[in-house]
Amino acid sequence: MTERNINKSLKLNSKTLLSGSDWKDGILIRSPNWLGDAIMALPAIYSLYKLKPANCDFFVAAPDNLLPLFNSISWIDYTLPLGAGHSSWNNETIKKAKELNAGVGFLFVNSLRSAYYFKKAHIKNIFGASNGLRNLLLKKSFKVNWHTVKQYAEVHQSIKYLSMVYELGAPKWDNHYPEFNLLNESDISINSLSKFLENEKVMVVSPGAAYGPSKRWDLDNYESVCKSWIEKYKGKVIITGAPKETEDSNRLAANLAPEKIMNVTGRTTLEELIYILKKSTICIANDSGTMHLGSALDIKGIVIFGSTDPYSTGPLSKNWKVLLEKQTCSPCFSRECINSEKNYNCLKAVKISHVLKAVDELLIK
Numbered sequence: 001m002t003e004r005n006i007n008k009s010l011k012l013n014s015k016t017l018l019s020g021s022d023w024k025d026g027i028l029i030r031s032p033n034w035l036g037d038a039i040m041a042l043p044a045i046y047s048l049y050k051l052k053p054a055n056c057d058f059f060v061a062a063p064d065n066l067l068p069l070f071n072s073i074s075w076i077d078y079t080l081p082l083g084a085g086h087s088s089w090n091n092e093t094i095k096k097a098k099e100l101n102a103g104v105g106f107l108f109v110n111s112l113r114s115a116y117y118f119k120k121a122h123i124k125n126i127f128g129a130s131n132g133l134r135n136l137l138l139k140k141s142f143k144v145n146w147h148t149v150k151q152y153a154e155v156h157q158s159i160k161y162l163s164m165v166y167e168l169g170a171p172k173w174d175n176h177y178p179e180f181n182l183l184n185e186s187d188i189s190i191n192s193l194s195k196f197l198e199n200e201k202v203m204v205v206s207p208g209a210a211y212g213p214s215k216r217w218d219l220d221n222y223e224s225v226c227k228s229w230i231e232k233y234k235g236k237v238i239i240t241g242a243p244k245e246t247e248d249s250n251r252l253a254a255n256l257a258p259e260k261i262m263n264v265t266g267r268t269t270l271e272e273l274i275y276i277l278k279k280s281t282i283c284i285a286n287d288s289g290t291m292h293l294g295s296a297l298d299i300k301g302i303v304i305f306g307s308t309d310p311y312s313t314g315p316l317s318k319n320w321k322v323l324l325e326k327q328t329c330s331p332c333f334s335r336e337c338i339n340s341e342k343n344y345n346c347l348k349a350v351k352i353s354h355v356l357k358a359v360d361e362l363l364i365k
Contacts, residue, residue, distance in 0.1 A: 016169030024103030
């Protein structure tokens with residue numbers, strides 16, 4: 001699945017289900033809970049923004065960790081913090097949502113209580129995927145096949161989100177993500193980060209994946225790629241990741257020339273990660289939130305796939321190369337290898353030479 005053909009299997013609805021008075025002061029959308037899912041929902045969110053009347057505002061309710069993503073998009077007028085992704089809304093949150101006076105709500109999560117909280121906020125026109133009992137709280141529900149594994153090879157997650165907003169009457173996604181505002185250098189908390197990024201050739205490597213080991217290419221392979229980048233291209237490397245990935249990142253950094261490496265694992269905000277990726281030359285990552293973010297920023301990148309399927313969750317950017325060596329058991333979507341020998345052959349089949357070749361191809365584009 002590429003950014004060029006994502007709309008081919010979707011039909012637009014020429015009529016919107018909403019009149020001008022339905023919108024009141026705007027639309028409130030409920031973001032997915034994970035960074036990767038939020039990025040894959042952005043095409044649909046962008047189309048909803050283009051659907052709303054010009055005199056209405058656009059509001060996003062999101063977990064605290066995703067607020068920087070939406071705050072970086074200039075046309076989003078207000079973000080409502082929800083704490084942890086699965087937290088209950090307290091009275092103050094419901095009060096703030098009510099004060100927005102949104103007439104339209106759109107749910108990119110499937111829970112019953114998400115619709116209940118929108119009702120508590122006095123949002124009259126609520127839309128989202130069909131989910132049993134909660135359909136009673138929605139003005140219209142959309143049938144979306146979320147969990148059938150057979151669909152993964154045919155339908156990208158972004159298509160599932162777009163299919164709903166198209167039924168609502170939203171315009172066709174133009175294959176471009178919204179622009180992200182970057183931090184000012186003075187707002188970056190990591191000393192010398194901006195200066196490090198002044199190098200003409202900076203590779204970002206993100207060797208982790210919260211999902212599990214079935215998504216993580218071997219650290220020794222990442223080390224070899226980094227050494228080749230430093231030697232061949234006279235480049236530098238920034239290692240990124242979540243706090244719980246610090247041990248692996250430290251191990252990777254320990255075997256590389258200190259003056260060529262900056263390890264910021266566990267030390268960056270999401271705004272800083274956006275800044276790093278946008279200023280970099282290329283990114284190499286597993287199937288992860290960092291990969292999705294790099295795709296949305298339209299930087300050059302390479303992603304290594306193992307147990308999951310790029311046709312369902314791959315990058316939607318022509319500047320990204322997907323490396324996948326499909327096995328008879330893949331995609332299995334398991335967090336750990338399902339083979340009795342736990343050999344992770346799907347990951348091992350992607351060789352260092354494959355990645356280095358992809359780097360060369362991307363740099364000459």
